[in-house]
Amino acid sequence: MIKCTVNSKEPKIIITEAEGIPLIDLSPLISCNTEAEDSSLVAEIGDACKNWGFFQVINHGVPLKCREKIESAARKFFEVFDLTVKKPTIIPSSHQSDDKELNQLMNQWPEDLPELKEACEEYAEEMEKLAFKLLEFIALSLGLPKTRLSGIFKDHDSFLRLNHYPPCPAPHLVLGVGRHKDPNALTILGQDEVGGLEVKRKADGEWIPVKPTPNAYIINVGDLIQVWSNDEYEIVEHRVMVNSEKERLSIPFFLNPPNSTWVEPLGELINKQNPAKYKPYNWGEFLAKRARSNFEKLDIENIQISHFRI
Numbered sequence: 001m002i003k004c005t006v007n008s009k010e011p012k013i014i015i016t017e018a019e020g021i022p023l024i025d026l027s028p029l030i031s032c033n034t035e036a037e038d039s040s041l042v043a044e045i046g047d048a049c050k051n052w053g054f055f056q057v058i059n060h061g062v063p064l065k066c067r068e069k070i071e072s073a074a075r076k077f078f079e080v081f082d083l084t085v086k087k088p089t090i091i092p093s094s095h096q097s098d099d100k101e102l103n104q105l106m107n108q109w110p111e112d113l114p115e116l117k118e119a120c121e122e123y124a125e126e127m128e129k130l131a132f133k134l135l136e137f138i139a140l141s142l143g144l145p146k147t148r149l150s151g152i153f154k155d156h157d158s159f160l161r162l163n164h165y166p167p168c169p170a171p172h173l174v175l176g177v178g179r180h181k182d183p184n185a186l187t188i189l190g191q192d193e194v195g196g197l198e199v200k201r202k203a204d205g206e207w208i209p210v211k212p213t214p215n216a217y218i219i220n221v222g223d224l225i226q227v228w229s230n231d232e233y234e235i236v237e238h239r240v241m242v243n244s245e246k247e248r249l250s251i252p253f254f255l256n257p258p259n260s261t262w263v264e265p266l267g268e269l270i271n272k273q274n275p276a277k278y279k280p281y282n283w284g285e286f287l288a289k290r291a292r293s294n295f296e297k298l299d300i301e302n303i304q305i306s307h308f309r310i
């Protein structure tokens with residue numbers, strides 16, 4: 001059951017009963033936080049990362065207005081739309097490591113919908129703030145200094161995506177988004193009230209629907225956190241089922257490090273008893289390969305972090 005109480009700024013959500021993935025109240029983080037509250041939040045986030053790889057956050061400090069604005073602009077636009085957060089974003093133009101050519105990505109905005117640009121830019125800024133706070137808590141939960149992970153993202157090549165899923169009369173015949181793991185560090189997903197996201201529960205491999213919670217965000221850790229943590233936090237698969245009657249809107253924010261980043265288990269987390277489980281790989285090259293195999297789905301296996309496993 002969800003109750004909303006109104007305070008001076010934003011309605012505060014109080015959840016008395018939750019199902020499925022853990023639901024974490026970030027209000028201690030947003031208000032004046034004491035160290036005791038901090039440490040229980042660190043433990044909660046650490047447990048969620050370890051046991052689920054997924055959690056929802058409420059009272060996260062992202063203004064509801066900012067979300068309503070992007071949702072309303074996105075509904076007017078309705079097509080998948082990807083945009084970069086940094087302007088411009090530089091990526092390798094090919095997946096070949098000896099090819100040093102770079103591509104520059106610039107956002108193109110529809111001329112007849114000026115509010116889309118403003119809404120997306122404001123929203124991306126809020127997502128960035130929340131992502132950095134979460135990274136600090138994830139770092140602490142791994143026993144690392146607070147800024148150990150966020151430091152990697154001083155510069156970053158993150159993406160915001162607007163997904164529109166039209167209704168389908170035979171939803172069992174189509175897949176909104178097939179089962180996959182996110183290759184990035186952290187994804188912050190805003191899904192509307194229609195729902196459809198399902199997470200593969202670690203404990204038993206069951207697909208668990210993520211129940212839409214008003215003004216909550218769904219957080220999942222991606223491949224990069226798995227590699228940096230040397231498998232302490234393992235990523236889980238998720239997928240999106242299409243609704244037979246209602247269209248669905250979702251807005252994922254993908255926190256990506258700069259494309260030049262080399263990724264490997266963090267030195268602080270490996271030792272003789274727990275040696276590195278992955279060889280270093282280049283993030284930009286990984287993404288370029290992933291993009292290529294997405295287009296050639298039938299004959300090339302998608303690049304996976306398991307290819308770098310030692």
Ligand code: OGA
Nearest residue numbers: 163182191197240250252
């Ligand atoms: C994704 C994803 C979920 C959704 O884009 O990686 O998992 O609900 N999206 O749209």
Ligand code: NI
Nearest residue numbers: 180181182238
């Ligand atoms: Ni995903």
